[in-house]
Amino acid sequence: MQWTAKDSVAVVTGASSGIGKCLTQLLADRGCHVMAIARRADRIREWSASLGCTDFGGVTPLAGDITDHDVRSTVRSMIETHHNGRLDLLVNNAGIGGIGKFADATPERLRQIMEVNFFAPVELTRILLPSLHRGSSAVICNVSSVLGHRAVPDKSEYCASKFAIHGWSDSLRAELAADGIQVTLVSPSTTKSEFFDSLIETDPKTTSRSMGHWSPQRVAAKAYHAICNRRSEVILSLGGKALVYTDRLAPSLMNKILAQRPAKTDDSSNSVDQ
Ligand SMILES: NC(=O)c1ccc[n+]([C@@H]2O[C@H](COP(=O)([O-])OP(=O)(O)OC[C@H]3O[C@@H](n4cnc5c(N)ncnc54)[C@H](OP(=O)(O)O)[C@@H]3O)[C@@H](O)[C@H]2O)c1
Secondary structure, eight states: OOOOOTTOEEEEESOSSHHHHHHHHHHHHTTOEEEEEESOHHHHHHHHHTTOOTTSOEEEEEEOOTTOHHHHHHHHHHHHHHHTTOOSEEEEOOOOOOOSOGGGSOHHHHHHHHIIIIIHHHHHHHHHHHHHHTSSSOEEEEEOOGGGTSOOTTOHHHHHHHHHHHHHHHHHHHHHGGGTOEEEEEEOOOBOSSGGGSOSSOOTTOOOOOSOOBOHHHHHHHHHHHHHTTOSEEEOSHHHHHHHHHHHHOHHHHHHHHHTSOOOOSSOOOOSOO
């Protein structure tokens, strides 16, 4: 059975920019009622006002930090109040990163990245599970990364957070299968968004190079397709697939390639994908 946006109720985190914004717009355009969460909700308000889709779907902005328990409880209360406690789609998309060697980082970088990329989506899912059970062919879409399949140097905290969400998604999918709730893991490669403007504890001179990048619109369209088809897992981009499948076939070769990358210098740093 397919998932359909029309008249569905969705929660999307990280909807003020990038992939989350594009996916929210796509869902609302197709008649979905989206509760869109980010700290900068004023931004969501600005662009959603011009969507003009209130007769069909619509966007309800919610300002808040998803690492805050009270914010997550507010999401649940709003679903109870406005949608009879029913939720058809939860998109755990909000995320942050940081670049630099593990040895040079403070424990705070790890803590912050794990809080936003792992603990917050897990706890948001926990609190919304009863509503998802009331949804129709409900889907939990976790936006991970190709780096949740193959870790690379200088992004150890980010990779750890994406591996964690990957492992948890696989486990949860099996647990919820009998209840008809699908868990869809979407793993983009480098995407041209504001992600690289908000890296934490990262040398400002660091640039992130990659083998090409996708637009957030293209990533959102693929994520939407995966949700509608209730896919278990999608790895986006040829570069991303090359990284992941080469690693699966020849992990020692990939270890050698990644270990040979040049040491960080003043004017260069990174990187393969995000
Ligand atoms: N860009 C890439 O190359 C790339 C590649 C693979 C995977 N991804 C993943 O894709 C997802 C979306 O990233 P993006 O590329 O679209 O980056 P982005 O444009 O920086 O968007 C990140 C979103 O997360 C929100 N956010 C961050 N911390 C939050 C918090 N504590 N509470 C609530 N919202 C928070 C931000 O909103 P506010 O700042 O307004 O709160 C923003 O809307 C992330 O999970 C990222 O790891 C990105």
